[in-house]
Amino acid sequence: LVKQGILNITYRIRQEERIREKLSYRTRFRLSFLFPLQTELKNKTNQFYLATDTETVWSYGNFEKPELGQRLKLAIQKNLFQEVKFSFGPEFRYSNYINSPKSELFIITDLSLNL
Numbered sequence: 001l002v003k004q005g006i007l008n009i010t011y012r013i014r015q016e017e018r019i020r021e022k023l024s025y026r027t028r029f030r031l032s033f034l035f036p037l038q039t040e041l042k043n044k045t046n047q048f049y050l051a052t053d054t055e056t057v058w059s060y061g062n063f064e065k066p067e068l069g070q071r072l073k074l075a076i077q078k079n080l081f082q083e084v085k086f087s088f089g090p091e092f093r094y095s096n097y098i099n100s101p102k103s104e105l106f107i108i109t110d111l112s113l114n115l
Helices: none
Strands: 008-019 023-036 048-061 064-081 084-095 102-113
Touching (some): 048 084, 064 102
């Protein structure tokens, strides 16, 4: 599927410095899969996609205990224009595996513009 151009797989590694009451850091790794729902369409702006993401988040700092979490997202994505995308769907977050775990469910809407 990847070689045929049907399935798009991407990843991202991000290191963040967060300035709040106390300085903290986050390392994030995201793995994404994008699958077209209508493979016969040639015009990509009319295409709907099924987008899935999994992201591991590790937070740490001098004044806080390390936290490890996981995020899972399933969304429907549509290309509005060549460089503008819109997606909508649920995201499940399971955070703080190490200390006191908690889970949350969000409905995420995303509008992205590639410059």
